[in-house]
Amino acid sequence: MQVNPVMATEVDPVVLRVTDGCVELGGRPVLRGVDLTVTAGEVVAVLGANGSGKSTLVRTVLGLAPLRRGSVELFGAPVDRFRDWRRVGFVPQRVTATAGVPASVWEVVASGRLAHRPLVGPMRRRDREATRDALEAVGLADRARDGVATLSGGQQQRVLIARALAGRPELLVLDEPTAGVDLAQQDAFAGILGRLVERGTTIVLVAHEMGPMEPLVGRTVVMRDGRIAYDGAPLESFEDVPHAHAHHPPRPAVDYSPALAVPLDRATSPDEEHPS
Amino acid sequence: MSYLAYDFVQRALIAAFVTGLAAPAVGTYLVQRRQALMGDGIGHVAVTGVALGLVTNTSPTVTAVVVAIAGALVIEVVRQRGGASGDIALALLFYGGIAGGVFLTGLADQSATTLNTYLFGSITTVDIGDLWVTGGLAVVVVAVAVGLAPRLFAVAQDPEFAKVAGIRVTAYNVLVSVLAAVTVTVAMRTVGLLLVSALMVVPVATAQQLTRAFRDTLLLAMALGTAASVGGLLVSAEIDVAPGATIVLLALAGFAAAWPVGAWLRRRRRVTAPFAAPVLAREEPHTVVPEEHEHAHGPDCGHPAIVHGDHVDYVHDGHRHAPHGGHYDEH
Structure with missing residues (x-):
């Protein structure tokens, strides 16, 4: 494993740092002034409700969502000038639509080695070994020659995890890796993650709920409305945030003004149907 | 088979060979990106390029390459911007291309016959200069499509992952579009602009009936494309019909033959697939x-x-x- 001599002398080198990160998608603010620092060897879970900005946060960290304001650094370099992508592994949310041409499990996992390979030329022995190791780690070595489309949803998710593992990354970013995966598969996945943690991999994990991964996590970040609402000791769920009350009075369940209803709406409005 | 001694037949055979090899190589990436009809769209735009060459008395092949590349880049920009209007924008481009071509040909006082040689191919009139251009472009297309296969595959399969692997996704997408435009022009003389897309897509559709891996699909499609191209030319010479149409019909016949085999293979794979073993994670002492x-x-x-x-x-x-x-x- 390559270790930068300058960084090795520090106690906990910073792997990623987001400073005042603001992201807009379609004119809507999705991240608002997020500050986050992750040091080497940390296992951070990012929790939050749907639409809280947790996926956008990790996509921003990887340079996939453009920053409106603020900065992102990966291994000390600004993300738009970061070139050492072989140190980073990414497990995206599973895409259900498969491509128009069949691809084998081996081919998809081997594409995780691209950052290590020259522009042209066949895979070298260490590329093949890393691909094989990754397939064994997720228990799919016997399916290597099968088409990805013939696998079940949980197996396809494991293929994506293997693809990230094949690059032997120092930082692994996972976006809801266990969404739609049954509990037995989640168990197996937690086992894979546990071995990576032992190896010292830094892990940032977006999840809806922790499930079997809970014992591995060393720190939880909870996102709410594009801001970090909690950053500290591990939590089981984003609903467990201490001090979880809202600082604004709760909105009424119906937030439109009845005065704006058109005459046809008014004829069937609940008030007239059920006069008090 | 005495006609094989003629020079023009030999040139036609070489042109058919390189076209059959190059078209499915690019076609595989278009099908993977679910853009099977892009070759057809570029073909329509290239008609304007051919007509531009006729009007200005320059080589129609050269103007067709330039206009086809420009059209492919516009299509790529529309694709990346996405949106509901993308489909409509492409349709406008396609029909503008072919109408512009016919219009310009009229302005150039050329008969429809001249344009027809490009619309439906005229492989028997390929001269030695055409052959060098066609062959050279085809070699470049095949070298890039096969040599950069791992990267092009990753970009089409999962663009976001490819970006995080440090690959310049936009550059590779543009590269595929340019390759497609060049291929359309290469195949223009063989099967014609209106049928070029068939030679890019049909061999790929046939190959994936039988394959499970991307690499196998790519190579088999290239073999099938070459077989259909050369075979179709020979058949058309035997029974004296248009070579372009014969090549495409032969490729379609290949698909018709492969489809039942593919259906049987898929069924057999499903039936013999073992049930997944239960996942066992715990190794602690237990009761x-x-x-x-x-x-x-x-x-x-x-x-x-x-x-x-x-x-x-x-x-x-x-x-x-x-x-x-x-x-x-x-x-």
Whole structure:
């Protein structure tokens, strides 16, 4: 494993740092002034409700969502000038639509080695070994020659995890890796993650709920409305945030003004149907 | 087979060979990106390029390459911007291309016959200069499509992952578009602009009936494309019909033959697939419960399931059980 001599002398080198990160998608603010620092060897879970900005946060960290304001650094370099992508592994949310041409499990996992390979030329022995190791780690070595489309949803998710593992990354970013995966598969996945943690991999994990991964996590970040609402000791769920009350009075369940209803709406409005 | 001695037949055979090799190589990436009709669109735009060459008395091949590349880049920009209007924008481009071509040909005082040689191909009129251009472009297309296959595959398969692997996704997408435009122009003389897309797509569709891997699909499609191209030319010479149409019909016949085989292969694979083995994660000391279970506990067995560390316990009849190998542990 390559270790930068300058960084090795520090106690906990910073792997990623987001400073005042603001992201807009379609004119809507999705991240608002997020500050986050992750040091080497940390296992951070990012929790939050749907639409809280947790996926956008990790996509921003990887340079996939453009920053409106603020900065992102990966291994000390600004993300738009970061070139050492072989140190980073990414497990995206599973895409259900498969491509128009069949691809084998081996081919998809081997594409995780691209950052290590020259522009042209066949895979070298260490590329093949890393691909094989990754397939064994997720228990799919016997399916290597099968088409990805013939696998079940949980197996396809494991293929994506293997693809990230094949690059032997120092930082692994996972976006809801266990969404739609049954509990037995989640168990197996937690086992894979546990071995990576032992190896010292830094892990940032977006999840809806922790499930079997809970014992591995060393720190939880909870996102709410594009801001970090909690950053500290591990939590089981984003609903467990201490001090979880809202600082604004709760909105009424119906937030439109009845005065704006058109005459046809008014004829069937609940008030007239059920006069008090 | 005495006609094989003629120079023009030999030139036609070489042109058919390189076209059949290059078209499916690029076509595989277009099909992978679900853009099977892009070749057709570029072909329509290239008609304007050909007509531009006729009007200005320059080589129609050169102007067709330039206009086809410009059209392909516009299509790529529209594709990346996305949006609901993308489909419409492409349609406008396609019909503008072919109408502009016919219009310009009229302005150039050229008969429809001249344009027809490009619309439907005229492989027997390929001269030695055409052959060098066609051959050179085809070699470049095949070298890039095969040499950069791992990267092009990753970009089309999962663009976001490719970006995080440090690959310049936009540059590679533009590269595929340019390759497609060049291929359309290469195949223009063989099968014609209106049928070029068939030679890019049909061999790929045939190949993937039989293959499970991307690389196998790419190579088999190139072999099938070459066979259809050269075979179609020979058949058309035997029975004296248009070569372009014969080549495409032969490729389609190949698909018709491969489809039942593919359906049978897929069915057999499904039937013989083994059931997934249960996942066993725990290796700690444990208490085995020697109890008969009427069913295997699972996500839908109806018993309350409790997440317990790295596994799941099921509660029933006063026990809390976790499946472990062939038995259940008390927890």
